[in-house]
Amino acid sequence: MDNLVVTVGIDLAAKQTNPTGFAVWDDGFVKVFTVYTDLEIISLCLRVYPHLIAIDAPLTFSQGYREADKALIRMGIRVFPPNFISELVFRAMRLKVRLGNVIEVFPGAFYKLLNLKEEDLEKFVVFLNKPRNKHEIDAVVCALTAAMALEGKTEAIGRKGERIVIPREGTTPPLPKVKDELSV
Template sequence: MVKVIGIDLAGLESNPSGFSLLTDHELHNQIIYRDSEILKTCAASQPSVVAIDAPLSLPGRGSLREADLALIRRGFRVFPPNFGGMRSLTVRGMKLAGKIRRSGIEVIEVHPRTSGLILFGSDDRKKWVAGLRRAGFELQGGAGRHEIDAALAAVTGLLRLQGKTEEIGTEKEGKIIIPRARCSLSPLRCWRGWRRPRPGSAPPFSA
């Protein structure tokens, strides 16, 4: 069974982070705090990809990465990785992503608000939830803003596996993964025969 984890990461371990495990068509949402909890759950779940809502790299110079600038040019709102409290979030995200990647799991940076605007035309989380349910997803567990952001992060990770996303940014500074415009949402139960493509091969699904 293919699994995807979405994390709405907090800047400090003392603050709540949203965590969502997507299996088949179910999104299991909860609040989680410590990095050790996140790493333990990732190790136990062995997801195909972990999608983190946090900057996972720093700009080469200035306050914004090319990925941030590209999203701003498209009309999306993002915060500089070095801005105020974002700095602690970025540092935590980079360290956590490194540890997960060393275990052989793919980690991507996502931005749920941008995903919500692309998929549902809104930054209203209630509309995200309604849209996910219409698409056949079942949301279980917590339904606060952190959990919903984590759920949309997980869905963005699913779209990544289905070849329905764009990579925004550069290899050097890091990339943000966003849904392609007008892509369709499909739960994992529609892709039971999915297998991870070999490096360099074409994605098995298109928008």
């Protein structure tokens, strides 16, 4: 990818009173935030004009496990059924409508399929500010997964309309690119 690419990762909290991790990935340079409200999320997205937004939350509701959830479970990745976390699901669905180009991702799949640990993130990103909590770190993983999706290094599992985007095994996240200006 020769053009500058910006993705956003969101580790969404169920309630707007709880912290949500937000990361802007700008060709490998990452800035992280902790936000709370939908308005903060939407405002930051409008500020950076991402090519793709990745949210760690189900974007579709189901009374039990979706096919995508079952596929993750078969891979040894633990997930909750959407009806168990319905408040989170409905918030994510509302944001998807407002934000547009959104995919559902799962940080646990990123780590497992790429055989990586949290400490490995610094190999793939340059932090412009240090993550202060697990939510911000998970948001970075979401943004990295979105960048991988734009490079064709992911696959979508599950039925149409309820897919989760995960890294393809054997791929690697993109490395930071050197540039003069950052949009974050």
